[in-house]
Amino acid sequence: MILRVVNPNTTASMTGLIGRAARAAASPGTVVEAVNPATGPVSIESHYDEALAVPGLLAEIARGEADGYVVACFGDPGLDAARELARGPVIGIAEAAMHAASFLGRGFSVVTTLARTTGRAWDLARAYGFGERCRGVHSCEIPVLELETDPAARSVITQKCRRALETDGSDAIVLGCAGMADLCAEISAVIGAPVVDGVAAATVFTESLVRLGLSTGKHGEFARPPAKPYTGLLSPWSVARSSARS
Amino acid sequence: MILRVVNPNTTASMTGLIGRAARAAASPGTVVEAVNPATGPVSIESHYDEALAVPGLLAEIARGEADGYVVACFGDPGLDAARELARGPVIGIAEAAMHAASFLGRGFSVVTTLARTTGRAWDLARAYGFGERCRGVHSCEIPVLELETDPAARSVITQKCRRALETDGSDAIVLGCAGMADLCAEISAVIGAPVVDGVAAATVFTESLVRLGLSTGKHGEFARPPAKPYTGLLSPWSVARSSARS
Amino acid sequence: MILRVVNPNTTASMTGLIGRAARAAASPGTVVEAVNPATGPVSIESHYDEALAVPGLLAEIARGEADGYVVACFGDPGLDAARELARGPVIGIAEAAMHAASFLGRGFSVVTTLARTTGRAWDLARAYGFGERCRGVHSCEIPVLELETDPAARSVITQKCRRALETDGSDAIVLGCAGMADLCAEISAVIGAPVVDGVAAATVFTESLVRLGLSTGKHGEFARPPAKPYTGLLSPWSVARSSARS
Amino acid sequence: MILRVVNPNTTASMTGLIGRAARAAASPGTVVEAVNPATGPVSIESHYDEALAVPGLLAEIARGEADGYVVACFGDPGLDAARELARGPVIGIAEAAMHAASFLGRGFSVVTTLARTTGRAWDLARAYGFGERCRGVHSCEIPVLELETDPAARSVITQKCRRALETDGSDAIVLGCAGMADLCAEISAVIGAPVVDGVAAATVFTESLVRLGLSTGKHGEFARPPAKPYTGLLSPWSVARSSARS
Amino acid sequence: MILRVVNPNTTASMTGLIGRAARAAASPGTVVEAVNPATGPVSIESHYDEALAVPGLLAEIARGEADGYVVACFGDPGLDAARELARGPVIGIAEAAMHAASFLGRGFSVVTTLARTTGRAWDLARAYGFGERCRGVHSCEIPVLELETDPAARSVITQKCRRALETDGSDAIVLGCAGMADLCAEISAVIGAPVVDGVAAATVFTESLVRLGLSTGKHGEFARPPAKPYTGLLSPWSVARSSARS
Amino acid sequence: MILRVVNPNTTASMTGLIGRAARAAASPGTVVEAVNPATGPVSIESHYDEALAVPGLLAEIARGEADGYVVACFGDPGLDAARELARGPVIGIAEAAMHAASFLGRGFSVVTTLARTTGRAWDLARAYGFGERCRGVHSCEIPVLELETDPAARSVITQKCRRALETDGSDAIVLGCAGMADLCAEISAVIGAPVVDGVAAATVFTESLVRLGLSTGKHGEFARPPAKPYTGLLSPWSVARSSARS
Incomplete structure (x- = not known):
């Protein structure tokens, strides 16, 4: 099984x-292709960054076929479009982390990077049904x-997680950035509560869907987009079409 | 990894x-223990049946330790209580199937056995956030x-799935009974849309959580129940305690 | 009129x-039968306790016929199943208290026993429409x-009620345990706001339904459960059937 | 116990x-004062009618004191204002009927007079938590x-109730007009499902609250309105004040 | 274009x-008729005040025809009834302010006069979809x-706005009283965030609808009320009819 | 006043x-700049099309300053990002049309182009509070x-609008595509109900905000995005920065 994990x-x-x-999360037999677009923002911290990251992300989805796909940014940018393009299942890491946390109790708290991204996190929580x-x-x-690079990052984040747990009366913590993926186990050990990293969660859930032969329903909203000209772009569609379908 | 799948x-x-x-859904290394209680209803088709099935189900959860647990009835009976008792993660098949279907598009339809159980299915959908x-x-x-045993069952269910897809404008179908587990692939092939069986979905999702080291948050609502006498019952609690913790 | 009030x-x-x-709440002509099951937990403080209490509770519902029934535990355990079994109306004390409080203003606060039960109280509030x-x-x-037995209980609870009123901006208090039934009038006098005890509320509301000739709709979800074998149980169903219908 | 039932x-x-x-619904000891305002519309079939009915209705609430009050029009006009004015509890008939129907199963259907009033009925259902x-x-x-006067009314309404029950998959019917109060038992007998009349329901629920000593919380939104001049009106407030408080 | 702005x-x-x-908000060509009823409360600070203000307000709506109407009290009293009576569009100032604030970011806070009116503000926010x-x-x-008249009013309100912005994490402030209309610009300058006055917002939005030829849909709930006698009232309806339609 | 209307x-x-x-909708003094991006899809009929349209759209937002902005595609693509970039207010045409329709009654229906875009329309309706x-x-x-070009388009759309009005019991129709802008008056005349075109609605509402001096709150989520490198892109950010701020 080939899983393409796209850092947007x-x-x-x-x-x-x-x-x-x-x-680290994938099963022994699974090949993880971790890729990122050739063009776009160096990090995603605004709606603007998300918007500029998505075309590059979609090119990575469309480039040759994999069995399943992970969108590895906590804003889940371009997820609906990726589902239209890909034949295999696609999961976003915010989506996966929130689903996983829902299995672990009644409520969860998200701990993320910048305050300006919290609106997007709430948007996603509500869209996925976890409002x-x-x-x-x-x-x-x-x-x-x-x-x-920030030497204080670990302790600041751990502290935030502990307080979130208490203030919110939550059963689990969701880490709100792909860049926090390696902190998961350590923070969980310190705060004594389950901590979910979306990259790991999306990896195992996508694997799960592939193993069950499940993928996006293709007879309606998520059917392949109608073919058409894309002015001034390097015919992304025919590229996507040929590469993703061949 | 040992997974206990309890048919209630x-x-x-x-x-x-x-x-x-x-x-069929589990990874090669996973041992699936499929069990059912010694006492309780022969099938679960009412709130009353659910109520009588739960004590037996919980005894199966508490009997010795496994790495993860599946509650294999579409009403997800006793799920909260099972999460209190078990150290490892516990997932219900309605819960798993609805989560899986949410990854496959915008909307899903449930096709189940008796009309009298549809209220419970809606209850669960709303409780899980999928209203x-x-x-x-x-x-x-x-x-x-x-x-x-009913020779017409297959075609009746397939027909219902097809109509549900159209009427509801859904992207995927959820089969609403553990007893339909073996129909999944066939119906999907016939109707050309993803069909989710909760037993398979709960199996792979529980495996996923175990692999990530995630389990129910234990510092609040889902901590082990306070020890106390249970009048006239064979001290289920001490049994559960000794067996499930030893 | 005979009202059976079951402490689960x-x-x-x-x-x-x-x-x-x-x-104290019932009309002069009403006979209140206060009963409890022969088997089950000595108190209900977890989902597990609820699960073990329900079969005994249902046996009390099914034992001979009354005109109406009250489930007297704030988690409203087994309420749906009780509605299937009984011919007369059945009301839970959390349900009744929340309905009553809704008549007294715009918002209410619940004051209950243990933190681990607050999740269940929220579940019920949302299920009843009072989210x-x-x-x-x-x-x-x-x-x-x-x-x-705790000599400080009265003052601790009164204090909590007063603070809840202020913090939440509520118009009324709901006492979240049948065991607080006798504190209602006293606390109301001290805090100067309406305080609702679910036992009293369920009693008068059940009486009300009986007087109007209203009971659970029986042509769908709450029809009597289909007859079937219950392995290893003392044929609860036929017992229920004969006793509750005779 | 004196209950004032105001037809607006x-x-x-x-x-x-x-x-x-x-x-017919009240307990033996209860005195029912059925009154209507001296001024206002002869029937309430629009938001405009409601608006013109409310001042007269409130004058009836404020005229001398009763133990409890019923607002007997299915739009529940002026209910919040009546709760400010009255010391005793006040219940609207739509409110009461919807609460009663909620005790009888999972869902109910409303059958009312004119299509133009259905929006108001939905408004109330949502406001009360029964959306x-x-x-x-x-x-x-x-x-x-x-x-x-319409000889066909009975059969038209009965027919609508039967269809509503089937179409909506409801457990109970709510009659959406005080003028349908006398049809309740008959329709219920014909359609074989519980049918709730709001006048009867509001009567027994208001009685219930009075018996429990419960009334509107008076320390916030529903405190008596601040005294002030009412230009060109016969000082409704001082009237209300003296009569309702004396 | 003639716009009638009714202070109720x-x-x-x-x-x-x-x-x-x-x-100040209207376009050059627009004539603003600012009027108030001859009878009713001198200010609106309770549900009771609202109820007594509405008939006078509706008389002002019905008195001769304008192109559009504004209901200039933050409780939006009588809005549905005004929409029935008027041919042109009608907007309430709470409604307009909340719609305007929704264009300015993700969340807003309301700052209003008395605590007892906050329940009504929440009611409106939810009814308009901005819960x-x-x-x-x-x-x-x-x-x-x-x-x-209160010399401290300005600074108290400004202070409240600043705190609301921080506490709620809001993007904009809505002033919750027509009497605050002249504070808008000043407070916005001080707190550095958009502050919306409902009178101005309702004026420009009503103008907008008139310019687009849009008005209340008249084939259903908001059709003119059925003609009928209004006992003891100076035939408000025929007055409304003749004046508003002539 | 300069209004930039961007067709994405x-x-x-x-x-x-x-x-x-x-x-046609704007005030006499308003200059409307109607523009479209140099690159991107020729029409927007999928999530993929939206994703590829957004960077070009944002470049148009950032190119020199206007007083207000309209995003003229019914999916409201890139709206949040545009609000980050622009100093003046930005409104999407789906957003404007739904807000306008909300002023015209209790419910509206959307009539749009392709079935595959209805999911996005529902998403927006819910996000704006109009679920x-x-x-x-x-x-x-x-x-x-x-x-x-399709000669049958007018009559097909008109027919759909009429049926939607009846089936949904709506008070108004929203046209779900910028390309339908010129059909508005005609359809409204035929079906006898208000029909809202988002381009016109967004134009007058944006003008309204500009006239009131209101724009996006800039101290939180919608502050200008943090400056950073955008690999392989023609430094969109510094371009946006210099042009939009100069």
Whole structure:
């Protein structure tokens, strides 16, 4: 089974981290392809960043076929479009993490990077049906690319997780950034509660769907998009078509 | 990894069918223990049946330890109580099937046995956050135990699935009874849309959680129940305690 | 008119307290039968306790016929199943208390025993349609059976009620345990706001339905359960059938 | 116990019908005062009619004190204002009927007079928390004042109730007009399902609250309105004040 | 274009203030008629005040025809009835302010006069669909008629707005009283966030609808009310009919 | 006042039609700049099309400053990102049309092009708070670019609108595509109910906000995005920055 895990930003070190997290979660037989687009923002911290990241992300989805796909940014950018393009199942890491946390109790809290992204996290929670299970979305005010370099990041995030658990009366924590993937086990051990990393969760859930032969329903909204010209773009559609279908 | 899949009714042939479905879905290394209680209803088709099935079901959860647990009846009876008792993760098949279907598009339809159980299915859909994604719950008026014997069952259910898909504008079908587990692939092939069987879905999702080291949050609502006397019962609690913790 | 008020736990002193509260609320002509099951937990403080209490509770519902029934535990255990079994109307005390509080203003707060039961209270509030009217669920951390013996219980609960009123901006308080039935008038006098005890509320509302000739709709979900074998159980169904119908 | 049942329109024959329904439902010791305002619309079939009926209705609430009050029009006009004015509890008949129907199963259907009033019925259902339990609101296109005179009314309404039950999969019917109060038992007998009349339901529920010593919370939104001049009106407030408080 | 802006209370100085705010917002060609009823409360601070204000308000709606109408009290009293009576569009100032604030970000906070009116503000927010966008409703405890005379009013309100913004994490403020219309620009400048006055918002939105030729749908709920006698009232209906239609 | 109306697809004839509709709605003093991106899909009929249209759309938002902005595609693509970039207010045409329709009665129906886009319309309705007011979303199965050329389009759409009104019991119709802007008045005349075109509605509402000095709250989620490198893209950010701020 081939799983393509797409980091929608262009920072290779983060793609590396994401790939390691996905491989650690995947079954022995699964090949994880961790990739990122050639163009787009180096990190995704605004609606604008998301918008500019999506075309590159979709090119990675469309480039040759895999058995399943993970969109590895907590805003789940381009998820609906990716489902239209791909034949195999596609899961976003916010989606996966929230689903996983829902299996672990009655409520969960999200701990994320910047306050300006909390609106998007709430949007997703409500869209996925978890508007009541999601008890709070808390930010650490650590920019995405400083997660790896800021020596205080670990302790700030751990502290936030502990407080979120108490304030919200939650049963589990969801880490709200692909860049936090490697902190999961450590924080869980410290706070004594389940902590969910979306990269790992999306990896195992996508594997699960592939194993069951389940993929996006293709007779309605998520059918392949109608073919048409894309002015000034390198015919992304015919590319996608040929590569993803061949 | 040991997965205990509990059929909460007492019909052994159905436990066999459920076990086969779970094993077909599980990873190579996973041992599936398919069991059913010694006492309780032969099938679950009412709130009353559910109520009488739950103590036996919980005894199966508490009997020795497994790595994860599946409650294999579409009403997800006793799920909250099972989460209190067990150390490992517990997933119900309605819960798993609805989560899986949510990954496959915008909306799903449930096709189940008797009309009188549709209220419970709606209850669960709303409780899990899928009140809007669940577009319809349709009954075939085939009693649970006739699923195996009624020669018309297959075609009636397939027909219902096809109509539900159209009427509801759904992207996927959820089969609303553990006894339909073996029909999944066939119906999907006929109607050309993803069809989710909860037994398979719960098996792979529970495996997924175990692999990620995730289990029910234990510091609040789902902590082990306070020890106390249970008048006239064979001290279920101390039994549960010793067996499930040893 | 005969009203059967079932305390689902096996503690006789609590059944006595519940019976007194129901009789104080009932009309002169009404006979209140306060009973409890022969088997089950001595108090209900977890989902597990609820699950083990329900079969005994249902046997009490099915034992001979009454005109109406009250399920006298704030988790409203087994309510749907009881409605299937009984010919007369059945009301739970959480249900009744929340309905009553809804008549008294825009919002109410629940004050209950243990924090681990607050999730269940929220579940019920939402299921009954009071997810917005219920402004808060607060626990006193007093175990059910210490309500009668803990000399500080009264003042702790009164204090919680007062604070809940202010914090939540509520118009009324709902007491979240049958064991608090006798505190109602006193707390109301102290805090100067309406305080609802579910036992009293369920008693008068059930009486009300009986007087109007109203009972559970019986042509769908709440029709009598289909007859079937219950392995290893003393044919609860035929017992229920003969006793409840004769 | 004195219960004032206010028909907010000025049609005396309808006040008579409402009074009879309330007295038939009330306990032996209860005195039912059925009254209507001196001024206002002869029937309430629009938002405009409601608006013009409310001042007269409130004058009836404020005229001397009763132990409890019923607002006997299915739009529940002026209910919040009446709760501010009165010391005793106040219940509307739509409110009471929907609460009663909620005790009888999972869903109910409303059968009412004119299509133009169905929006208001939905508004109330949602405001009371029954947006999901209310499965449908159906109109018979019989004006309020023709309910008594139209010889076909009975059979049209009965027919609508039967169809509503099937179409909506409901467990109970709510009659959506005080003028239908006398049809309740007959329709229930014909369709074989519980049928709720709001006048009777509001009567017994208001009695219930009075018996329990429960009334509107008075420390916030529903405290008596601040005293102030009412230009050009016969100082309704001081009247209300003196009469309702003396 | 003639726009009638109705202040539903009888305080002329407030009508003056409202008229100035509406004219400041209106386009050059628009004539703003700022009026108030001859009878009714001098200010609206309770459900009772609202109820007594509505008949006078509706008379102003019905008195001769305008192109569009604004109901200039934050409780939006009589809005549905006004829509039935008028041919042109009618907008309430709470409605307009909340719609405007929804265009300015994800969430808004309401800052209003008395705590007892916050329930009504929440009612409206939910009825208009903004139950989630409305993050908080905060009161200053300044009576409506003291807004003009209390020298501390400005700073108290500004302070409340600033705190609401922080506490609620809102993007914009909605001023919850027509009497605050002149504070809008000043507060916005001080707190550095958009502040919406409903009088101005309702004026420009009503103008907008008139310019597009849009008005209330008249084939259903909001068709003109059926003609009928109004006992003891100066035939409001025929007056309304002749004046509003001529 | 300068209003930039951005057609996010690259079809110039449609930009022309949109410009005409916006100018017809705008006030005399308003300059409407109708533009479209240089690159992107020729029409937007899938999530994929939306994703590829957004970067070009955002470049148009960022190119020099206007007083207000309209996103003229019924999927409201890139709306949140546009609000981050622009200083002036930004409104989407689905957003504007749904807000406008909410002022015209209790419920509206959307009539749109292809069935595969109805999911997106529901998403938006719910996100804007109109999940209950939106009664139905109906498709005509006419591709966007055939709206101008298909001779049957007018009558098919008119027919759909009429049926939607009846089936859904709606008070108004919302046209679900910018390409239908010129059909509005005609259809309204034929069906006798208000019909809302989003281009016109967004134009007048954006003008309204500009006139009131209201724009997106800029201290939180919608503050300008943090500056950062965008790999392989023509530094969109510095371009946006210099042009939009200069």
